[in-house]
Amino acid sequence: MRALSRILIGGLILATLVWLKGQFVKLHESILQLDRLSQDGGLLSHTHMTDNTHGSNSTAEDPLRAVMNAISNSFLNGTIEKLATPKSGLRDTRSKVVVVAKTAKEKTQWISSMLPNWKHAIYVTDDRTAPLHTAKNKGREANAYLTYIIEHYDHLPETIAFIHSHLSSWHNDQNAAKALQLLNIDFVQKNGYANFRCHTTPGCYPAEIQPFRNKKEQAGIDKHEAATERAFAKAWTELFNSTAVPEQIGVACCAQFAVSRDQVLQRPLAHYVWFHSWLMETSLSDATAGRVMEYLWHIIFGMEPVYCPKVYQCFRNVYDIWDILS
Template sequence: MRLSYRIGTAALLIVAIILIKRHLDLVQDDSRVQSGWSFNGISGGSDSSVPVASESKNDANAPAADSKDGFSVVGDANKDQSAADGDDDIALGSRPVYETTPIIVPNDRVIVMAKLSAEDTAWVSNDLADWRNYIYTVDDVNAAKHTPMNKGRESLAYLQYIIEHYDDLPSTIVFIHSHRDGYPGAWHTDTMDYSNVDSIRALQTDFVQRNGYANLRCQLSPGCPDEIRPFRNPPQSGQTTERVYAQAWKELFNNTDVPEVVAVACCSQFAVSREQVLQRPLSDYQWFYEWVLTTPLSDKLAGGVMEYTWHIIFGQDPVYCPDAYQCYEDVYGNPYFW
């Protein structure tokens, strides 16, 4: 009986010694772990003063560091060391680098919209979840995001977003109406189902970046080829925006260089790049915003003036009427999109 007790006690001691040794090994390993991340070229971990080599000059096959928004994932430290031999770059040394999970950059594109309080715009988050969205309620000053009044149709919401986010704009900004799809509500949306969801999913953001501006409607009528002739006398029958456009131009742009013809496919749904927005100073957008708020023109007329001015604000000629097939190719990647 005593022998069995002795054997059992010895076995417990052996197990305890093994566990203590394992623990000490783990603690020792943890003390050597270095972060694989670097910020602005400075690596993390206790050796944070060592800059990350930006390029392996001598070895074309050496893995480059992946980067996201200022962060870099360091590659194999031993390879970096050998590739940097003889260079001015400071190598990472031979410390171990562990596998990391890359940081995902927040979505760099946004949908901006004006809505009435009675309208349901949940479809934007549900159906276009890969876009951020910023939706202003124009008739309820108690809403989380709202304009000070309902004036100029969607104009105040569009301008307010630019003013509020001028210093941190995403790369691509899409301005659209609150309707999802269907006729007649979305009659001016160029897809078979008149669907803003389909059009945004097909949008070629690379074209938006190259051109700075993309009208989401490619069908030329209404709006092209010469919707607004400010000096037509007498003005076109029923074309009330044309009657007020010359004076509105002078007030908006503080000059008398009113174009002879202004034309663009309707109806205030378009995409712009951050770089194009920044071609104008913030004060310009504040001025346009104040004009919409204070002009004695009606809601409809103020919105109509802006509808035929957005493309000019964003760097296009007064007449912006590209061929419809070319427009579909550029904007949606398919000349027969609609």
């Protein structure tokens, strides 16, 4: 009798383990499916994407990434609906466009499906056969940004958002789609410029670019930052025809921002054409030229050389979020 009991208990345990394994497999498959949707932007889409080739291999190879993305993106729609105000990018009806710089291999399906109420202009920097492309692959995202302004100067929408191609990244305070849908359009129109990143490191405190830092001090900073500093004074003089180079230039990284049409039009088209010509013809490397422009956008669009609002103030202004204390 005791032996029979052990057999029954053992069988029950085995059956339970088999059942649990089956449930885990189903859960894992559901997570992978959620991740594929989130990478395509399907969780906010009115019409789901049908491209089955996107991202499936990398997702299957990294279940942890799948779990994290599935969890964060599955709550995205509800979070936006809860937080969005009438003047946010989700609800505001004024004309707006998101301008994106990408390489041919980068996936940007999330933009059209997660931002159905934004027009979009996606420039490919390394494929001249793409519908929208840059003249050459130089200057990082600055090339695409300037190309859009030059091509659309006479018929710009009221709000233009310039972003990178990825949905999530270390230098985004939040999911890029969430940032665009929560963007306070009233603030963009009033201020003329809004940086999507509110956290001030890197870029501020201390100011990232100090063109007149001595060589000993410069030896202690990041090599890319040092290269940008060494190039900055000469670039400033060439770009603005001015020797009044600021002693400090600071802004929260990393060249993702929104501007108003009126602010863009504060400069004549010839300025943007010149900036683009400089970018294409400078002897600076692709990375250094792009970084120089990264720390000039806020100045080009009317802000002071050091533009570093407090984190809480930035969230209040840019996203109309008031519960950020730090």
